[in-house]
């Protein structure tokens with residue numbers, strides 16, 4: 001007889017990792033293709049020599065570096081085992097009753113419905129608008145007395161769309177001050193909006209204690225394999241996050257690598273220019289071939305292929321490029337190295353592919 005497991009978990013699909021196969025190009029996980037900088041690799045190697053000791057559970061040195069970077073106090077910063085762990089912790093600190101609501105747009109980051117269900121809370125999803133962007137008015141209108149937290153993924157994974165500072169500010173003004181608004185900015189470093197409307201959650205949240213910003217070292221900073229992300233928010237929210245935090249889950253090597261990455265940020269962020277150029281090149285080539293392509297502000301492009309999404313993903317894999325299909329919504333393709341993107345474009349813009357998938 002097997003052990004009793006919560007039956008409601010049957011509704012959550014078992015985790016299936018993004019596929020990878022030797023010799024196949026993987027454009028499915030929004031990773032950076034660049035290896036760690038020498039200074040970061042050195043910090044990793046040095047930290048590895050001390051792993052017989054526990055990490056600093058409060059991650060004080062890392063949080064201090066992040067606080068300095070953003071011009072906030074260390075009390076405004078929490079670190080997490082990837083920002084996905086912080087998503088889970090944010091639901092844990094806001095929701096207890098099964099009637100407590102977690103509100104988010106859909107389609108958006110696939111972790112939101114999972115962490116909501118794991119916490120036993122109620123997910124409320126608001127469809128994206130016709131341009132595959134957050135419908136911020138509908139999202140604000142969906143707030144009820146039971147809403148405890150709203151996730152706003154800006155730029156949105158997997159559609160790449162983003163709202164500027166003015167639109168986000170209007171949204172924040174429309175949400176009651178007792179509802180936590182989480183601005184998930186995992187792709188912040190790939191935004192190239194005019195400075196006067198660039199949405200920087202840390203700035204937008206400075207005088208709003210119900211706003212919390214998530215950033216990660218997994219994407220532009222290239223540390224996906226080490227698992228470290230952070231939250232910037234009001235001290236009360238940060239204190240609560242630290243209460244539910246799994247002890248020592250931000251490991252020593254990750255802390256050291258994140259500190260070294262912040263020090264090397266100018267070099268790392270320069271790399272995002274090449275990724276943004278590739279993203280725009282891919283979008284232009286796909287549009288020229290007849291595809292509908294959303295306006296992406298992240299390190300990937302989105303093809304809203306509807307019912308054809310799974311078939312497109314399978315055909316791309318057969319052509320040697322793994323991409324990420326999402327149900328009957330669309331397919332997300334990460335901007336990789338130019339030669340990898342060329343391989344994908346050769347498949348996608350091949351007349352036979354176009355005949356099959358562009359209607």
Ligand SMILES: *Cc1c(COP(=O)(O)O)cnc(C)c1O
Pocket residue numbers: 030081082083084085109153157184186215216217218219224227228229
């Ligand atoms: C990748 C991603 C994250 C962060 O992932 P971690 O590796 O856990 O830091 C968070 N939110 C979104 C929307 C993402 O796409």
